[in-house]
Amino acid sequence: MSVFGHWTRTEGLPAFAYRDAGTTWDPIIDPPATGHRVHLGNRRITLAADTEGRSGLWDEHTGCRWITERTGVSRLGGLSTEGAHTGVFGPTFSQVRVADEDATLERTVLCPEGEAPWVLIRIEVVNQNDAAMRRALTEEWVVRPRLVDLEFGPRQNGTEAEGQAVLLENVGGERVTAESGPLALTVEVDLPPGGSRTLWFRFGLDDGCPPTDPAALYSGSLTALRERLPSASARRAPEAAAEVPWHAALLTGGACVDGVLGGHTLDQGSAYSFRHGFNGAARDPLQHALPLVYVEPDLALSVLRNTCAWGSPDGDLPYALDGRKRPWTDLFRPSDQNLWALWLAAEYAAATGDLDAFARPVPYHPCHRADPVPLEENLRRQFRFFIDEVGVGEHGHVRILNADWNDLALGETGIDREVMIEHGESVLNSAMAAWVLPVYAGLAERLGDTATAVEARAYAADLRERVASEWNGRWFRRAYGPGADPVGDNDLWLEVQPWAILCGAADPARARSLLTTIDETCRAGSPLGARVRPPSRQGDRGSVWFSINMTLIWAAARHDPDLAWDEWRRMTLHAHSAAYPGTWTGTLSGPDAYLAPESDRPGETWALPALGVAMQAYPVANLHSHAQPLLGYLRLLGVEPTADGRMRCGGDGHFESRTLTVRPDGSGRLRGVGTIGVLTRDGHTVRGTGELTWQ
Numbered sequence: 201m202s203v204f205g206h207w208t209r210t211e212g213l214p215a216f217a218y219r220d221a222g223t224t225w226d227p228i229i230d231p232p233a234t235g236h237r238v239h240l241g242n243r244r245i246t247l248a249a250d251t252e253g254r255s256g257l258w259d260e261h262t263g264c265r266w267i268t269e270r271t272g273v274s275r276l277g278g279l280s281t282e283g284a285h286t287g288v289f290g291p292t293f294s295q296v297r298v299a300d301e302d303a304t305l306e307r308t309v310l311c312p313e314g315e316a317p318w319v320l321i322r323i324e325v326v327n328q329n330d331a332a333m334r335r336a337l338t339e340e341w342v343v344r345p346r347l348v349d350l351e352f353g354p355r356q357n358g359t360e361a362e363g364q365a366v367l368l369e370n371v372g373g374e375r376v377t378a379e380s381g382p383l384a385l386t387v388e389v390d391l392p393p394g395g396s397r398t399l400w401f402r403f404g405l406d407d408g409c410p411p412t413d414p415a416a417l418y419s420g421s422l423t424a425l426r427e428r429l430p431s432a433s434a435r436r437a438p439e440a441a442a443e444v445p446w447h448a449a450l451l452t453g454g455a456c457v458d459g460v461l462g463g464h465t466l467d468q469g470s471a472y473s474f475r476h477g478f479n480g481a482a483r484d485p486l487q488h489a490l491p492l493v494y495v496e497p498d499l500a501l502s503v504l505r506n507t508c509a510w511g512s513p514d515g516d517l518p519y520a521l522d523g524r525k526r527p528w529t530d531l532f533r534p535s536d537q538n539l540w541a542l543w544l545a546a547e548y549a550a551a552t553g554d555l556d557a558f559a560r561p562v563p564y565h566p567c568h569r570a571d572p573v574p575l576e577e578n579l580r581r582q583f584r585f586f587i588d589e590v591g592v593g594e595h596g597h598v599r600i601l602n603a604d605w606n607d608l609a610l611g612e613t614g615i616d617r618e619v620m621i622e623h624g625e626s627v628l629n630s631a632m633a634a635w636v637l638p639v640y641a642g643l644a645e646r647l648g649d650t651a652t653a654v655e656a657r658a659y660a661a662d663l664r665e666r667v668a669s670e671w672n673g674r675w676f677r678r679a680y681g682p683g684a685d686p687v688g689d690n691d692l693w694l695e696v697q698p699w700a701i702l703c704g705a706a707d708p709a710r711a712r713s714l715l716t717t718i719d720e721t722c723r724a725g726s727p728l729g730a731r732v733r734p735p736s737r738q739g740d741r742g743s744v745w746f747s748i749n750m751t752l753i754w755a756a757a758r759h760d761p762d763l764a765w766d767e768w769r770r771m772t773l774h775a776h777s778a779a780y781p782g783t784w785t786g787t788l789s790g791p792d793a794y795l796a797p798e799s800d801r802p803g804e805t806w807a808l809p810a811l812g813v814a815m816q817a818y819p820v821a822n823l824h825s826h827a828q829p830l831l832g833y834l835r836l837l838g839v840e841p842t843a844d845g846r847m848r849c850g851g852d853g854h855f856e857s858r859t860l861t862v863r864p865d866g867s868g869r870l871r872g873v874g875t876i877g878v879l880t881r882d883g884h885t886v887r888g889t890g891e892l893t894w895q
Contacts, residue, residue: 202777204236204251204787205440209546211422213429214442220251220285227817230355235270236784238289239821241453243464243499244315245404248474248821249294249783253284253735255309257404259317260456260465264477264523266346267366267404268353274323276389277335281307284357289788291449292425302329313421315457318367318404320411322418325399327391334391339401340384341368347479353812354364355475364405371400371414397728416742417885425449427858430495432833434853435864436765439774444833444855446773447826448495450789451488454823455499459526462501462563463506470791470822471815474743478528482518483605486540488823490566491830493544493551494839494860501557504544508578513570515578515585517541522623527565535590535601536629538582542640545579549643550841551870558647579793583640583652586633587659595680596666597625604679605628605695605747606732615681625680626672627688631699642845657843660703667705674717676700694722694732694742698751701758711759718752719763727779728786728803729770730792735798743793743806746771746828754835761836761852768832779803790825791815808849837862 205218216238224232235252248256248269255271273282279300287296293310306324327333343366368383369375376383389397400414411417432444455464466488467479479485485507492500509526511517517537518527549555558579561572573581594600602610602617604626612619614623637660645653670677670686676696678688688696697718701711721734722742729749735743749771756764769775776786776794778804785791791805793814807814815822834840837851839862849868855861861869 201774202781202787204784208289212426213291213422214446215288215290216865217288218286221782223784225784227814229353229809229812229814229817237820238454238788239450239469240289240292240294240311241455242292242311242314242316243452244457245315245319246321246453246456247294247309247311249289249309251285253281253287253296255319257319258474260467260473261317261459263525264348264473264479266344266348267526268342268344270501271342272309272342272403273340274305275338275340276303276305276325279303279305281305291429291446292421292453297835299328299363302333303327305336310418310421311453311509312417313424316409317407318402320414320418321401321403322398323401324387324396325391326396327394330393332390332392333755335389336386337389337399338384338386339368340382341403342382343378343380345380347523348474350528351475351477366404367406368403369401369410369684371402371411377406392803428496430855430857432853432855436852439772440833440853443772443774443829443883447830451823451826451830452492452496452499455503456823458506461506461509461565463502463509465506466503468792468822468824470820474821475818476813477523478520480528481532481534482510482517482519482537483534483540484824486544488827489544490547491549491827491834493596494834495830495857497548497552497859500544500548501554504541504548505562505575508541508575511578511582512568513564513581514589515581516584516589517582519630527567532603532607533601534603534607535599535626536604536632538586539629539632539636541582542579543636546639547841549646550845550847555646561825580649580652583656587655592839593623593680594682595625595626596662597627597680598629598633598663600624600626600629600679609679613679613681613687615687619683623682627677627679628696628699630663630665631676631696631703631705634660634667634703634705635699637839638843642841646845659784664703664705667700667703671706671710678706692717692721692734694718694730694752695748698748701755702751708759715756715760715763719752723767726797727770727860728776729767731796735796743795745793746824747792750828750832753832757836757838757851764836768836771829771832776803785819789820790822791819792800792822792824794801838866839868
């Protein structure tokens with residue numbers, strides 16, 4: 201299917217056997233490039249493995265920092281892994297194998313489970329000759345530290361990161377360190393005829409915790425990986441068996457323990473971090489963590505706490521953090537960000553019953569010099585900020601400020617930008633809030649904050665009615681500006697439509713009619729899913745965005761399951777390879793959005809060269825391409841929180857993780873999470889580590 205290889209299984213895990221197809225691709229704002237990357241990781245380090253056998257290491261512990269890029273090679277005499285063009289990418293490891301007439305050399309680079317800031321390297325040498333062999337094996341890396349901090353336009357050399365010792369170690373033996381420059385270690389390998397030997401190295405930051413038994417660490421990491429990754433199958437989507445665990449691994453592999461704010465960051469990655477050097481927007485780690493509620497709930501909570509710590513004591517969340525983890529508010533001030541924090545918190549509580557988590561203190565960003573407050577209070581302040589500071593406009597809809605979900609929405613409305621910032625309103629955020637606030641109210645009520653719960657429900661009810669009034673007979677309008685016609689009255693903006701269905705602003709008949717319209721316009725002829733704007737006679741008008749199509753899948757699952765499943769399948773990596781087999785983007789990972797089939801680069805991603813920013817400059821490893829398929833799959837199975845703080849389940853497919861099992865008959869089982877063991881059903885609390893079944 202793909203010119204780059206095929207899906208397989210290795211070590212009992214989904215994997216991809218790749219080959220470098222010798223293609224050149226265009227980053228648009230940087231020179232044309234060869235070689236393609238996939239990002240793998242643990243909860244601290246990110247391995248950027250490429251199709252030419254090289255590696256990069258990324259660490260976001262204290263900032264957006266490359267430890268090294270495009271390096272790492274093993275040499276056995278004249279045999280070398282340098283430039284190896286075939287291999288295997290596993291969920292947390294990359295592997296290449298080279299051979300000559302005398303020997304084979306297999307090299308695996310693994311991110312160990314946990315928070316180790318280094319990779320483990322296993323080298324297996326086999327003597328294929330009928331005579332004894334003696335060769336020198338050399339492991340070589342080059343340390344290239346680089347801080348990436350708000351870099352736009354053509355790539356610069358960047359700022360060399362603050363000096364930090366990087367080590368290369370022959371585990372149990374010699375070690376060398378450097379803050380920059382080459383590192384190499386050599387070991388003599390003596391093998392009898394047909395003999396083999398395994399050597400172990402590690403490379404990365406020295407945490408003072410060398411493995412005492414690297415073979416046990418290697419096998420134990422793979423065993424733990426197999427146990428923690430979810431399994432899935434669906435009659436309507438056979439791709440789920442490989443892609444659901446793959447997405448879970450690459451999603452969790454994007455996490456990094458945060459040495460400044462605590463918890464774990466789970467930012468978008470891709471061009472935003474690795475090329476341009478910032479973590480944004482705040483909404484993104486929050487939505488990336490949503491499927492983790494059912495896969496690795498401790499990580500979901502850690503991401504919630506970390507992102508809440510970005511904020512200020514008044515409840516505001518900055519748009520982003522720069523490459524040094526400082527709040528960045530110069531460009532965008534969206535009006536939706538608090539909603540994502542309230543949503544993630546409510547879904548976590550509904551799924552786990554862990555109310556104790558909301559009593560534990562969360563810090564504010566150090567720049568505010570404010571005392572920590574309990575997570576419950578942090579969220580309540582965010583709710584107040586959304587109600588009192590974001591507020592509503594003259595039509596009663598949530599103010600848009602200078603962006604809602606769509607960072608470029610103001611420029612596309614045709615209304616003066618400054619007028620929209622001051623007076624513009626977002627029907628999208630009204631519809632989203634009309635779903636989120638009742639779910640948050642369920643959490644507030646369980647925490648004893650009845651006043652907030654009552655206010656949140658009343659506010660949502662008013663917004664729901666206002667969204668319902670925006671139906672124009674074909675779809676829901678998008679936004680308002682003073683003294684202007686409603687935005688989206690004459691053309692369909694997809695992002696608002698699923699939320700209008702989900703919040704209850706559309707009755708079943710209207711929802712089905714709307715889904716038919718979306719199918720005939722936004723989805724028509726698009727192999728990767730619905731466009732955010734239908735094509736026009738002038739050509740491309742809208743890209744295909746993972747985060748919006750997830751909500752479309754969710755909304756359609758309630759009224760048109762066939763359409764919902766088809767939309768999910770179009771979201772898959774398999775679908776991208778089938779439609780665009782010669783494009784690496786979308787083979788194992790993707791960007792946040794794909795260009796539509798009408799564009800001049802279909803199946804690739806967006807670029808704004810005049811602004812010096814381009815997703816195409818680093819078009820893989822965006823966590824939306826992994827989080828949204830996972831959450832969409834769970835929503836297809838009916839797994840979602842309800843307004844009373846409970847869970848709902850039911851759908852056509854199987855999903856199983858350490859904490860959740862959903863069966864095709866529509867039944868679900870939620871296990872005790874870690875040491876929590878507090879689950880709710882019908883308003884009653886169940887304590888212990890037993891199981892709860894709901895429908």
